[in-house]
Amino acid sequence: GDAAEDAVGTPGRGAGTGVTSVTCHGDYIYSTGRDGCYRQLCLRDQQLEVLQKHRPCKGLQWIEExxxxxxxxxxxLGFHADDFVVWSTRSGVNLHCVPCGGGHRSWSYYSSPEADAFAYVKRGDVMLYHSQAEPCEQRVLLASLHGREITCVRHLGAVRVPGSHPVNIFITGSEDTTACVLTLSELTRAAVPLARLSDHISSVRALALADTALHDGTQLCSLLFSAGGRAQIECYRLQCAVDLGAEGTVSCQVAHVASHRLDEHWDRMKNRHKLVKMDPETRYMSLSVVCGTNSEQLPMPCTFLVAACSDGSVRLFVLLEAAQKLLLVAESFHHQRCVLKVEAFLHTRAEERKHLLCSAATDGSVAFWDITKMRPLALGTPLLTVMAHSCGVNSLHIQELPEGQFLVASGSDDGSIHVCLLEVTRGDDKAEPGTCLHILEHVARPCTHAAHVTGIRVLRPDLVLSASVDQRLTLWQLSWDSLEELSTTFFHVPDLAELDCWEVAEAGGERRWYCVLCGQGLELLRCAALDTHSKLQSQGAAQ
Structure with missing residues (x-):
């Protein structure tokens, strides 16, 4: 502004190593820089707030416009080594790549449906690159969501477009280092990306959601955690809404909240020479949000997050959203080997609340923890450990039952399924009553699948759903003397990495579950559980 009181800014939060351009589009401000990123900002209370940082493609070190x-x-528009590059964020490809000698030169680019022109100065001469539009001989039959396999998926929820069916919104993570927010239609069988998150420097292996809320059936808000290679966790605030002015399309606004890297955490620690150095190559294999937490020691609202780590640890983090900080508060190396899965769950009785945690490792063990007190630095020791499988546990799910009981289902690399009935009780010590866990019943069935069981869900107390790398999705009838197969269908996604399920109440009182599977692609299926029998219907959308 012209007056000093009208000036706004965000010191130190610009475009990295030099801002090259600033532009306004819609309600947002965009800046580009020589760090290979562009940022989306908004104006709040006369201050510029960075919502998200985008890295369009690898190797583009210098973005100009x-x-x-x-x-x-x-x-x-930018420079990659000696080339001028025009990158399309929609298609994810280079539209033009012109050898010009690199940046630090005067240039101009013009684009129209008929032709493209790039003029630049090189050694005192004005050079012109001219390209006329030509008919494309190639046709994209099905656009890809990711450049490599999809490693994790979460169902965010559904919004209702007026006069149409509900639109399901998903988040996927991939080996290509990105996460994607997308809609997947059961009717059109089309996947439409809404937003792409590119803050990770390695693969995205795990996702978790917190504080998900649906407003008026047309807007979804949620807190998203993503984690993966190089010991990196990112946190975002998502707002997905139906745009009534654009033919009922769905838009997604992403705001980056916080991030955490173990190597950066190590650099800030005191007395590092007395500790075992953290491995910066640690991979986060699984995430789980501790629901319903309320810590009296922290001065602001917070969210706790548990991570399964490849270095053999279970780590507990706290998110201080107002301060935009994600802090490591406790860890345990009890498993002494790669931890594959974690699942936090809440036990309530009268006014008593117990926060419990289940972790599973590559040796087939499943451990149960009481993390209610959440002591700093150490998680302590598990209350109970069960050797559920002969090798790695690649899928885990916990379903709450009445009277303080829980069903814990797990699937293993050896193709087996294990289900146990867990009871939570209070200890006998009246001075300081603790938490006691008891296995009341359990059932194990070997060779349920011909390959790794990478997805499992307890749909109801007598119904379990499992999915495997053998590309079979199976419904099981659960009783404490057997696990009987009800129905099996083959799905089309190779190398299944994970599944997610949710229940939908349909007209007539019929209960249905939908499940989304990810791996070398993405597929949506429907499961109908009737009073007399259950069946899987292989219909939906595949990508």
Missing amino acids: LRFTPGGDLLV
């Missing part, structure tokens, strides 16, 4: 096309594409 952004162009918003009438067709809704965002073009990123």
Whole structure:
């Protein structure tokens, strides 16, 4: 502004190693920089707030400018080594790559449906690159969501478009280092990306959601955690809404909240020479949000997150959203080997609340912890450990039952399924009553699948759903003397990594479950559980 009181800014939060351009589009401000990123900002209370940082493609070290096309594409203009590059964020490809000698030169780019031109100065001469539009001989039959396999998926929820069916919204993570927010339609069988998150420097292996809320059936809000390689966790605030002015399409606004890296945490620690150095190559294998937490020791609302780690530890983090900080508060190396899965669950009785945690490792063991007091630095020791399988536990799910009981289902690399009935009681010590866990019943069935069981869900107390790398999705009838197969269908996704399930109440009182599977692709299936029998219906959308 002209006056000093009208000036706004965000010191130290610009575009990294030098801002090259600033532009306004819609209600947001975009900046580009020589760090290979562009940032989306908004103006709040006369301050610029960075919502999200985007890294369009690997190797693009110097971004000069952004162009918003009438067709809704965002073009990123910059330099990669000695080349001038025009990158399409919609298609994820280079539209032009012109050898010019690199940055630090005067240049100009013009684009139209008929032709493209790039003029630049090189050694005192004005050079012109001219390209006319040509008919494309290739046709994309099905656009890809990710450049590599999808490692994790979560169902965020569904929004209702007026005059149409509900639109399901998902988040996927991939080996290509990105996470994607997308809609997947059962009717059109099409997947439409809404937002792409590119803050990770290695693969995204785990996702977790917290504080998910649906407003008026047309807007979904949630807190998203993503984690994976290089010991990195990112946190975002998502807002997905139906755009009534754009033919009922769905839009997604992403705001980056906080991040954490173990190597950065190590650099800030005191007395590091007295401790075993953290491995910066640690991979986070699984995430789980501790629901309903309320810590009196912290001065602001917080969210706790548990992570399964490849270095053999179970780590507990706390998110201070107002301060935009994600802090490591406790850890345990009880398993002494790679921890594959974690699942936090809440036990309530009268006014008593117990926060419990289940972790599973590559040796087939499943451990149960009481993390109610959440002591700093150490998680303590598990209350109970069960050798559920002969090798790695690749799927885990916990379903609450009445009277303080829980069903714990797990699937293993050896193709087996294990289900146990867990009871939570109070200890006998009246001075300081603790938590006691008891296994009341259990059932194990070997060779349920011909390969790793990478997805399992307890749909109801007598119904279990499992999915495997053998590309079979199976419904099981659960009783404490057997696990009987009810129905099996083959799905189309190779190398299944994970599944997610949710229940939908349909007209007529019929109970249905939907499940989404990810691996070398993405697929949506429907499960109908009737009073007399259950069956799987292989219909939905595949990507």
